[in-house]
Amino acid sequence: xxxxxxxxxxxxxxxxxxxxxxxxxxxxxxxxxxxxxxxxxxxxxxxxxxxxxxxxxxxxxxxxxxxxxxxxxxxxxxxxxxxxxxxxxxxxxxxxxxxxxxxxxxxxxxxxxxxxxxxxxxxxxxxxxxxxxxxxxxxxxxxxxxxxxxxxxxxxxxxxxxxxxxxxxxxxxxxxxxxxxxxxxxxxxxxxxxxxxxxxxxxxxxxxxxxxxxxxxxxxxxxxxxxxxxxxxxxxxxxxxxxxxxxxxxxxxxxxxxx
Amino acid sequence: xxxxxxxxxxxxxxxxxxxxxxxxxxxxxxxxxxxxxxxxxxxxxxxxxxxxxxxxxxxxxxxxxxxxxxxxxxxxxxxxxxxxxxxxxxxxxxxxxxxxxxxxxxxxxxxxxxxxxxxxxxxxxxxxxxxxxxxxxxxxxxxxxxxxxxxxxxxxxx
Numbered sequence: 001x002x003x004x005x006x007x008x009x010x011x012x013x014x015x016x017x018x019x020x021x022x023x024x025x026x027x028x029x030x031x032x033x034x035x036x037x038x039x040x041x042x043x044x045x046x047x048x049x050x051x052x053x054x055x056x057x058x059x060x061x062x063x064x065x066x067x068x069x070x071x072x073x074x075x076x077x078x079x080x081x082x083x084x085x086x087x088x089x090x091x092x093x094x095x096x097x098x099x100x101x102x103x104x105x106x107x108x109x110x111x112x113x114x115x116x117x118x119x120x121x122x123x124x125x126x127x128x129x130x131x132x133x134x135x136x137x138x139x140x141x142x143x144x145x146x147x148x149x150x151x152x153x154x155x156x157x158x159x160x161x162x163x164x165x166x167x168x169x170x171x172x173x174x175x176x177x178x179x180x181x182x183x184x185x186x187x188x189x190x191x192x193x194x195x196x197x198x199x200x201x202x203x204x205x206x207x208x209x210x211x212x213x214x215x216x217x218x219x220x221x222x223x224x225x226x227x228x229x230x231x232x233x234x235x236x237x238x239x240x241x242x243x244x245x246x247x248x249x250x251x252x253x254x255x256x257x258x259x
Numbered sequence: 260x261x262x263x264x265x266x267x268x269x270x271x272x273x274x275x276x277x278x279x280x281x282x283x284x285x286x287x288x289x290x291x292x293x294x295x296x297x298x299x300x301x302x303x304x305x306x307x308x309x310x311x312x313x314x315x316x317x318x319x320x321x322x323x324x325x326x327x328x329x330x331x332x333x334x335x336x337x338x339x340x341x342x343x344x345x346x347x348x349x350x351x352x353x354x355x356x357x358x359x360x361x362x363x364x365x366x367x368x369x370x371x372x373x374x375x376x377x378x379x380x381x382x383x384x385x386x387x388x389x390x391x392x393x394x395x396x397x398x399x400x401x402x403x404x405x406x407x408x409x410x411x412x413x414x415x416x417x
Contacts, residue, residue: 095283156279
């Protein structure tokens with residue numbers, strides 16, 4: 001009994017200490033005087049590997065998810081003679097939910113895991129310590145550009161996902177199943193609200209980007225510097241950020257879309 | 260050092276992302292037309308607003324000329340007051356304008372239909388000014404009341 005209480009206390013302290021280290025790492029990485037001359041090229045390289053290289057998977061999955069929703073929605077809506085509502089159905093489900101969430105899950109798998117593995121290997125091969133030896137702050141040189149790159153590129157990826165998915169829905173709904181193109185767009189424009197739907201979707205993706213990139217860089221920076229430790233940290237990044245994204249999504253939806 | 264190719268690709272990525280946000284704003288949400296533009300307000304008091312909602316369209320002959328901005332209940336006589344937000348380029352409605360609550364299709368959304376009356380100086384019918392009340396209002400048709408009236412008239416015929 002006493003042992004169980006002790007292990008509970010041990011775990012609690014372990015979790016809180018981890019949160020504290022993550023917070024300290026984030027603060028000391030991003031709270032600093034910016035140095036554009038040195039920081040800009042680093043950020044560019046990270047934007048390339050985090051953002052540009054994720055484009056393909058985002059565009060492909062966005063197209064197919066839009067097409068699937070249009071197909072599924074059409075078969076249900078046509079039973080009520082309401083296939084004119086296909087446009088808002090596709091647009092609202094993509095902009096409010098699927099765009100930010102699916103992008104976040106793909107981003108965690110595609111970019112988050114890569115960030116953790118890269119930083120973890122830097123730690124295991126003592127590159128981070130060497131940087132410190134040369135009086136270069138690894139938080140500033142390694143962590144900060146990766147964090148900002150993730151925070152910038154994920155909302156953009158999410159917007160691209162949503163746009164491509166709505167075009168995919170247009171492809172299936174209008175070009176294949178024969179919903180009128182004007183109806184598809186005009187009913188969508190009447191139903192979708194700029195601040196209520198689009199802006200809230202962007203806010204969601206910014207929140208997810210913050211959480212995922214934070215977890216990814218922290219897990220890499222904090223990993224046990226062995227091959228096993230890196231593999232665990234990479235798994236933990238994907239699993240934890242996916243779970244947190246799904247949980248946060250419910251909270252954000254409850255805050256944003258209930259009256 | 261960053262190679263030119265990487266800079267080019269990153270620039271392209273950011274440009275596509277911004278284009279996607281613009282497309283969502285303009286093509287999907289139509290923010291440029293619905294949200295902005297000068298408007299003025301009119302009021303109308305109804306017996307019953309049925310399923311009218313805030314942001315429901317206001318139409319003249321099918322053309323959207325504004326949106327419902329607010330719906331509240333008059334505390335004195337317990338009748339709903341609807342605030343109409345009309346685009347400023349339609350500022351020449353006469354005081355004889357009537358407004359009715361209509362339904363788009365059998366099960367569709369409800370909207371406000373304006374029926375612009377005529378201007379007549381001899382009869383002293385002028386232009387509606389911002390903040391005026393539209394006097395001539397027709398309430399929403401409530402299906403249950405219609406059925407009730409129908410049954411009642413059936414009874415009286417027997």
